[in-house]
Amino acid sequence: MELEIQGGPSPRPLLSVPHLLSDESACYYHGYVLAEMAVHQTRNFFLKNFGQIVDNNKIGPMLEEAYWRPGNLEMFLDLVKKLTEEPLTGRPGSTRSRSLWMRSWVRLCAIVLWADRPATAEKERKEYDKAVARPAPGADAGEEEVDLKMRVxxxxxxxxxxxxEESKGDFLAACRQFERFLEEKYPLAAGEGEGSSARTFG
Known part of the structure:
Protein backbone atom coordinates (compact mmCIF):
# COMPACT_ATOMS: atom_id res chain seq x y z
CA MET A 1 0.00 0.00 0.00
CA GLU A 2 2.85 2.40 0.81
CA LEU A 3 4.37 1.81 -2.64
CA GLU A 4 1.02 2.48 -4.33
CA ILE A 5 0.28 5.68 -2.43
CA GLN A 6 3.63 7.38 -1.82
CA GLY A 7 6.00 5.56 -4.16
CA GLY A 8 8.26 4.02 -1.52
CA PRO A 9 8.61 2.74 2.04
CA SER A 10 7.55 4.93 4.95
CA PRO A 11 9.58 5.48 8.15
CA ARG A 12 6.45 4.42 10.05
CA PRO A 13 3.54 2.25 8.87
CA LEU A 14 1.33 4.34 6.61
CA LEU A 15 -1.81 3.82 8.69
CA SER A 16 0.01 4.39 11.98
CA VAL A 17 -1.10 7.98 12.48
CA PRO A 18 -0.04 9.53 15.82
CA HIS A 19 -2.76 11.14 17.88
CA LEU A 20 -2.40 14.89 18.37
CA LEU A 21 -2.82 14.74 22.14
CA SER A 22 -1.98 11.28 23.45
CA ASP A 23 -0.10 8.27 22.08
CA GLU A 24 -2.50 5.75 23.61
CA SER A 25 -5.31 7.19 21.48
CA ALA A 26 -3.47 6.71 18.19
CA CYS A 27 -5.39 3.52 17.43
CA TYR A 28 -8.61 5.54 17.16
CA TYR A 29 -7.35 7.15 13.97
CA HIS A 30 -7.58 3.82 12.16
CA GLY A 31 -11.27 3.83 13.01
CA TYR A 32 -11.68 7.19 11.29
CA VAL A 33 -10.40 5.70 8.03
CA LEU A 34 -12.87 2.81 8.22
CA ALA A 35 -15.72 5.15 9.18
CA GLU A 36 -14.98 7.45 6.24
CA MET A 37 -15.03 4.51 3.84
CA ALA A 38 -18.30 3.28 5.34
CA VAL A 39 -19.87 6.73 4.91
CA HIS A 40 -19.05 6.78 1.19
CA GLN A 41 -20.21 3.20 0.69
CA THR A 42 -23.48 3.87 2.51
CA ARG A 43 -24.04 7.10 0.57
CA ASN A 44 -23.45 5.36 -2.76
CA PHE A 45 -25.83 2.58 -1.72
CA PHE A 46 -28.62 5.07 -1.07
CA LEU A 47 -27.94 6.99 -4.30
CA LYS A 48 -27.97 3.77 -6.30
CA ASN A 49 -31.26 2.60 -4.80
CA PHE A 50 -33.17 5.86 -4.36
CA GLY A 51 -31.51 8.32 -6.74
CA GLN A 52 -31.42 11.04 -4.08
CA ILE A 53 -30.62 11.38 -0.39
CA VAL A 54 -31.75 14.96 0.32
CA ASP A 55 -35.19 15.09 1.99
CA ASN A 56 -35.61 11.34 1.53
CA ASN A 57 -37.74 10.02 4.40
CA LYS A 58 -36.70 6.41 3.75
CA ILE A 59 -33.06 6.93 4.71
CA GLY A 60 -33.43 7.93 8.36
CA PRO A 61 -35.34 4.79 9.42
CA MET A 62 -32.91 2.58 7.50
CA LEU A 63 -29.90 4.18 9.21
CA GLU A 64 -31.57 3.86 12.59
CA GLU A 65 -32.42 0.20 12.07
CA ALA A 66 -29.07 -0.84 10.56
CA TYR A 67 -26.52 1.36 12.37
CA TRP A 68 -27.81 3.23 15.40
CA ARG A 69 -30.12 0.67 17.01
CA PRO A 70 -27.58 -2.22 17.12
CA GLY A 71 -24.87 0.07 18.52
CA ASN A 72 -21.96 -1.96 19.91
CA LEU A 73 -23.91 -5.21 19.89
CA GLU A 74 -22.65 -6.03 16.39
CA MET A 75 -19.30 -5.78 14.66
CA PHE A 76 -18.71 -2.65 12.58
CA LEU A 77 -17.99 -4.53 9.34
CA ASP A 78 -21.14 -6.61 9.83
CA LEU A 79 -23.26 -3.47 10.19
CA VAL A 80 -21.97 -2.06 6.89
CA LYS A 81 -22.50 -5.34 5.06
CA LYS A 82 -25.99 -5.74 6.53
CA LEU A 83 -27.15 -2.37 5.21
CA THR A 84 -25.27 -2.03 1.91
CA GLU A 85 -25.37 -5.76 1.07
CA GLU A 86 -21.62 -5.63 0.34
CA PRO A 87 -18.49 -6.01 2.45
CA LEU A 88 -16.64 -2.79 3.25
CA THR A 89 -14.56 -2.58 0.09
CA GLY A 90 -14.02 1.11 -0.53
CA ARG A 91 -16.16 0.86 -3.64
CA PRO A 92 -19.65 -0.67 -3.56
CA GLY A 93 -20.63 -3.38 -6.01
CA SER A 94 -17.48 -5.45 -5.89
CA THR A 95 -15.87 -7.97 -3.57
CA ARG A 96 -12.25 -7.43 -4.65
CA SER A 97 -11.59 -5.92 -1.27
CA ARG A 98 -7.83 -5.54 -1.04
CA SER A 99 -7.18 -3.97 -4.44
CA LEU A 100 -10.17 -1.67 -4.04
CA TRP A 101 -8.99 -0.50 -0.64
CA MET A 102 -5.68 0.46 -2.23
CA ARG A 103 -7.29 2.19 -5.18
CA SER A 104 -9.57 4.07 -2.82
CA TRP A 105 -6.56 5.27 -0.83
CA VAL A 106 -4.63 6.22 -3.96
CA ARG A 107 -7.57 8.20 -5.30
CA LEU A 108 -8.15 9.94 -1.96
CA CYS A 109 -4.49 10.93 -1.64
CA ALA A 110 -4.42 12.14 -5.24
CA ILE A 111 -7.39 14.40 -4.61
CA VAL A 112 -6.05 15.76 -1.33
CA LEU A 113 -2.38 16.11 -2.23
CA TRP A 114 -2.14 16.76 -5.94
CA ALA A 115 -4.81 17.11 -8.57
CA ASP A 116 -8.49 17.13 -9.44
CA ARG A 117 -9.68 19.68 -6.90
CA PRO A 118 -11.50 21.86 -9.49
CA ALA A 119 -13.20 18.81 -11.03
CA THR A 120 -14.24 17.53 -7.62
CA ALA A 121 -15.57 20.94 -6.58
CA GLU A 122 -17.55 21.21 -9.84
CA LYS A 123 -19.07 17.76 -9.32
CA GLU A 124 -20.06 18.59 -5.74
CA ARG A 125 -21.53 21.92 -6.87
CA LYS A 126 -23.73 20.19 -9.45
CA GLU A 127 -24.98 17.73 -6.84
CA TYR A 128 -25.71 20.60 -4.45
CA ASP A 129 -27.61 22.64 -7.06
CA LYS A 130 -29.61 19.57 -8.07
CA ALA A 131 -30.61 18.93 -4.45
CA VAL A 132 -31.54 22.57 -3.78
CA ALA A 133 -33.67 22.71 -6.94
CA ARG A 134 -35.97 19.97 -5.66
CA PRO A 135 -39.23 21.02 -3.98
CA ALA A 136 -39.05 21.62 -0.26
CA PRO A 137 -40.47 18.90 2.02
CA GLY A 138 -44.24 18.96 1.77
CA ALA A 139 -44.31 21.41 -1.13
CA ASP A 140 -44.58 18.74 -3.84
CA ALA A 141 -47.44 17.05 -2.00
CA GLY A 142 -49.29 20.31 -1.48
CA GLU A 143 -48.88 20.12 2.27
CA GLU A 144 -49.02 23.39 4.16
CA GLU A 145 -47.79 21.99 7.47
CA VAL A 146 -45.16 19.52 8.63
CA ASP A 147 -45.50 18.26 12.20
CA LEU A 148 -42.39 16.39 13.39
CA LYS A 149 -44.08 15.48 16.68
CA MET A 150 -41.31 17.24 18.55
CA ARG A 151 -40.31 20.71 19.68
CA VAL A 152 -37.70 22.49 17.52
CA GLU A 165 -44.37 25.25 20.09
CA GLU A 166 -45.47 28.76 19.13
CA SER A 167 -46.42 27.66 15.59
CA LYS A 168 -48.61 24.80 16.91
CA GLY A 169 -46.08 22.16 15.91
CA ASP A 170 -45.70 23.35 12.31
CA PHE A 171 -42.03 22.89 11.44
CA LEU A 172 -42.28 24.65 8.06
CA ALA A 173 -43.78 27.74 9.70
CA ALA A 174 -40.80 27.86 12.06
CA CYS A 175 -38.45 27.40 9.09
CA ARG A 176 -40.05 30.31 7.25
CA GLN A 177 -39.64 32.46 10.33
CA PHE A 178 -35.98 31.46 10.47
CA GLU A 179 -35.66 32.28 6.76
CA ARG A 180 -37.02 35.77 7.34
CA PHE A 181 -34.53 36.23 10.16
CA LEU A 182 -31.65 35.29 7.83
CA GLU A 183 -32.87 37.61 5.09
CA GLU A 184 -33.07 40.52 7.51
CA LYS A 185 -29.73 39.87 9.18
CA TYR A 186 -27.82 38.81 6.04
CA PRO A 187 -29.55 40.44 3.05
CA LEU A 188 -28.49 39.16 -0.36
CA ALA A 189 -26.47 41.57 -2.48
CA ALA A 190 -28.30 43.13 -5.40
CA GLY A 191 -28.61 40.64 -8.25
CA GLU A 192 -27.10 37.79 -6.26
CA GLY A 193 -30.36 35.92 -6.16
CA GLU A 194 -30.56 35.59 -9.96
CA GLY A 195 -29.18 32.31 -11.17
CA SER A 196 -28.28 31.21 -7.65
CA SER A 197 -29.92 28.83 -5.25
CA ALA A 198 -32.58 30.68 -3.28
CA ARG A 199 -33.21 30.06 0.38
CA THR A 200 -36.67 28.64 0.75
CA PHE A 201 -38.64 26.50 3.16
CA GLY A 202 -41.96 25.11 2.02
Whole structure:
Protein backbone atom coordinates (compact mmCIF):
# COMPACT_ATOMS: atom_id res chain seq x y z
CA MET A 1 0.00 0.00 0.00
CA GLU A 2 2.85 2.40 0.81
CA LEU A 3 4.37 1.81 -2.64
CA GLU A 4 1.02 2.48 -4.33
CA ILE A 5 0.28 5.68 -2.43
CA GLN A 6 3.63 7.38 -1.82
CA GLY A 7 6.00 5.56 -4.16
CA GLY A 8 8.26 4.02 -1.52
CA PRO A 9 8.61 2.74 2.04
CA SER A 10 7.55 4.93 4.95
CA PRO A 11 9.58 5.48 8.15
CA ARG A 12 6.45 4.42 10.05
CA PRO A 13 3.54 2.25 8.87
CA LEU A 14 1.33 4.34 6.61
CA LEU A 15 -1.81 3.82 8.69
CA SER A 16 0.01 4.39 11.98
CA VAL A 17 -1.10 7.98 12.48
CA PRO A 18 -0.04 9.53 15.82
CA HIS A 19 -2.76 11.14 17.88
CA LEU A 20 -2.40 14.89 18.37
CA LEU A 21 -2.82 14.74 22.14
CA SER A 22 -1.98 11.28 23.45
CA ASP A 23 -0.10 8.27 22.08
CA GLU A 24 -2.50 5.75 23.61
CA SER A 25 -5.31 7.19 21.48
CA ALA A 26 -3.47 6.71 18.19
CA CYS A 27 -5.39 3.52 17.43
CA TYR A 28 -8.61 5.54 17.16
CA TYR A 29 -7.35 7.15 13.97
CA HIS A 30 -7.58 3.82 12.16
CA GLY A 31 -11.27 3.83 13.01
CA TYR A 32 -11.68 7.19 11.29
CA VAL A 33 -10.40 5.70 8.03
CA LEU A 34 -12.87 2.81 8.22
CA ALA A 35 -15.72 5.15 9.18
CA GLU A 36 -14.98 7.45 6.24
CA MET A 37 -15.03 4.51 3.84
CA ALA A 38 -18.30 3.28 5.34
CA VAL A 39 -19.87 6.73 4.91
CA HIS A 40 -19.05 6.78 1.19
CA GLN A 41 -20.21 3.20 0.69
CA THR A 42 -23.48 3.87 2.51
CA ARG A 43 -24.04 7.10 0.57
CA ASN A 44 -23.45 5.36 -2.76
CA PHE A 45 -25.83 2.58 -1.72
CA PHE A 46 -28.62 5.07 -1.07
CA LEU A 47 -27.94 6.99 -4.30
CA LYS A 48 -27.97 3.77 -6.30
CA ASN A 49 -31.26 2.60 -4.80
CA PHE A 50 -33.17 5.86 -4.36
CA GLY A 51 -31.51 8.32 -6.74
CA GLN A 52 -31.42 11.04 -4.08
CA ILE A 53 -30.62 11.38 -0.39
CA VAL A 54 -31.75 14.96 0.32
CA ASP A 55 -35.19 15.09 1.99
CA ASN A 56 -35.61 11.34 1.53
CA ASN A 57 -37.74 10.02 4.40
CA LYS A 58 -36.70 6.41 3.75
CA ILE A 59 -33.06 6.93 4.71
CA GLY A 60 -33.43 7.93 8.36
CA PRO A 61 -35.34 4.79 9.42
CA MET A 62 -32.91 2.58 7.50
CA LEU A 63 -29.90 4.18 9.21
CA GLU A 64 -31.57 3.86 12.59
CA GLU A 65 -32.42 0.20 12.07
CA ALA A 66 -29.07 -0.84 10.56
CA TYR A 67 -26.52 1.36 12.37
CA TRP A 68 -27.81 3.23 15.40
CA ARG A 69 -30.12 0.67 17.01
CA PRO A 70 -27.58 -2.22 17.12
CA GLY A 71 -24.87 0.07 18.52
CA ASN A 72 -21.96 -1.96 19.91
CA LEU A 73 -23.91 -5.21 19.89
CA GLU A 74 -22.65 -6.03 16.39
CA MET A 75 -19.30 -5.78 14.66
CA PHE A 76 -18.71 -2.65 12.58
CA LEU A 77 -17.99 -4.53 9.34
CA ASP A 78 -21.14 -6.61 9.83
CA LEU A 79 -23.26 -3.47 10.19
CA VAL A 80 -21.97 -2.06 6.89
CA LYS A 81 -22.50 -5.34 5.06
CA LYS A 82 -25.99 -5.74 6.53
CA LEU A 83 -27.15 -2.37 5.21
CA THR A 84 -25.27 -2.03 1.91
CA GLU A 85 -25.37 -5.76 1.07
CA GLU A 86 -21.62 -5.63 0.34
CA PRO A 87 -18.49 -6.01 2.45
CA LEU A 88 -16.64 -2.79 3.25
CA THR A 89 -14.56 -2.58 0.09
CA GLY A 90 -14.02 1.11 -0.53
CA ARG A 91 -16.16 0.86 -3.64
CA PRO A 92 -19.65 -0.67 -3.56
CA GLY A 93 -20.63 -3.38 -6.01
CA SER A 94 -17.48 -5.45 -5.89
CA THR A 95 -15.87 -7.97 -3.57
CA ARG A 96 -12.25 -7.43 -4.65
CA SER A 97 -11.59 -5.92 -1.27
CA ARG A 98 -7.83 -5.54 -1.04
CA SER A 99 -7.18 -3.97 -4.44
CA LEU A 100 -10.17 -1.67 -4.04
CA TRP A 101 -8.99 -0.50 -0.64
CA MET A 102 -5.68 0.46 -2.23
CA ARG A 103 -7.29 2.19 -5.18
CA SER A 104 -9.57 4.07 -2.82
CA TRP A 105 -6.56 5.27 -0.83
CA VAL A 106 -4.63 6.22 -3.96
CA ARG A 107 -7.57 8.20 -5.30
CA LEU A 108 -8.15 9.94 -1.96
CA CYS A 109 -4.49 10.93 -1.64
CA ALA A 110 -4.42 12.14 -5.24
CA ILE A 111 -7.39 14.40 -4.61
CA VAL A 112 -6.05 15.76 -1.33
CA LEU A 113 -2.38 16.11 -2.23
CA TRP A 114 -2.14 16.76 -5.94
CA ALA A 115 -4.81 17.11 -8.57
CA ASP A 116 -8.49 17.13 -9.44
CA ARG A 117 -9.68 19.68 -6.90
CA PRO A 118 -11.50 21.86 -9.49
CA ALA A 119 -13.20 18.81 -11.03
CA THR A 120 -14.24 17.53 -7.62
CA ALA A 121 -15.57 20.94 -6.58
CA GLU A 122 -17.55 21.21 -9.84
CA LYS A 123 -19.07 17.76 -9.32
CA GLU A 124 -20.06 18.59 -5.74
CA ARG A 125 -21.53 21.92 -6.87
CA LYS A 126 -23.73 20.19 -9.45
CA GLU A 127 -24.98 17.73 -6.84
CA TYR A 128 -25.71 20.60 -4.45
CA ASP A 129 -27.61 22.64 -7.06
CA LYS A 130 -29.61 19.57 -8.07
CA ALA A 131 -30.61 18.93 -4.45
CA VAL A 132 -31.54 22.57 -3.78
CA ALA A 133 -33.67 22.71 -6.94
CA ARG A 134 -35.97 19.97 -5.66
CA PRO A 135 -39.23 21.02 -3.98
CA ALA A 136 -39.05 21.62 -0.26
CA PRO A 137 -40.47 18.90 2.02
CA GLY A 138 -44.24 18.96 1.77
CA ALA A 139 -44.31 21.41 -1.13
CA ASP A 140 -44.58 18.74 -3.84
CA ALA A 141 -47.44 17.05 -2.00
CA GLY A 142 -49.29 20.31 -1.48
CA GLU A 143 -48.88 20.12 2.27
CA GLU A 144 -49.02 23.39 4.16
CA GLU A 145 -47.79 21.99 7.47
CA VAL A 146 -45.16 19.52 8.63
CA ASP A 147 -45.50 18.26 12.20
CA LEU A 148 -42.39 16.39 13.39
CA LYS A 149 -44.08 15.48 16.68
CA MET A 150 -41.31 17.24 18.55
CA ARG A 151 -40.31 20.71 19.68
CA VAL A 152 -37.70 22.49 17.52
CA UNK A 153 -36.22 25.85 18.47
CA UNK A 154 -34.05 28.06 16.24
CA UNK A 155 -31.77 30.19 18.39
CA UNK A 156 -29.04 32.75 17.86
CA UNK A 157 -27.22 33.06 21.17
CA UNK A 158 -29.84 34.13 23.73
CA UNK A 159 -32.34 35.09 21.00
CA UNK A 160 -35.09 32.60 20.16
CA UNK A 161 -35.74 33.06 16.44
CA UNK A 162 -38.50 30.49 16.00
CA UNK A 163 -40.19 27.82 18.07
CA UNK A 164 -42.49 25.08 16.79
CA GLU A 165 -44.37 25.25 20.09
CA GLU A 166 -45.47 28.76 19.13
CA SER A 167 -46.42 27.66 15.59
CA LYS A 168 -48.61 24.80 16.91
CA GLY A 169 -46.08 22.16 15.91
CA ASP A 170 -45.70 23.35 12.31
CA PHE A 171 -42.03 22.89 11.44
CA LEU A 172 -42.28 24.65 8.06
CA ALA A 173 -43.78 27.74 9.70
CA ALA A 174 -40.80 27.86 12.06
CA CYS A 175 -38.45 27.40 9.09
CA ARG A 176 -40.05 30.31 7.25
CA GLN A 177 -39.64 32.46 10.33
CA PHE A 178 -35.98 31.46 10.47
CA GLU A 179 -35.66 32.28 6.76
CA ARG A 180 -37.02 35.77 7.34
CA PHE A 181 -34.53 36.23 10.16
CA LEU A 182 -31.65 35.29 7.83
CA GLU A 183 -32.87 37.61 5.09
CA GLU A 184 -33.07 40.52 7.51
CA LYS A 185 -29.73 39.87 9.18
CA TYR A 186 -27.82 38.81 6.04
CA PRO A 187 -29.55 40.44 3.05
CA LEU A 188 -28.49 39.16 -0.36
CA ALA A 189 -26.47 41.57 -2.48
CA ALA A 190 -28.30 43.13 -5.40
CA GLY A 191 -28.61 40.64 -8.25
CA GLU A 192 -27.10 37.79 -6.26
CA GLY A 193 -30.36 35.92 -6.16
CA GLU A 194 -30.56 35.59 -9.96
CA GLY A 195 -29.18 32.31 -11.17
CA SER A 196 -28.28 31.21 -7.65
CA SER A 197 -29.92 28.83 -5.25
CA ALA A 198 -32.58 30.68 -3.28
CA ARG A 199 -33.21 30.06 0.38
CA THR A 200 -36.67 28.64 0.75
CA PHE A 201 -38.64 26.50 3.16
CA GLY A 202 -41.96 25.11 2.02
Missing amino acids: RFVDGPTVIADT
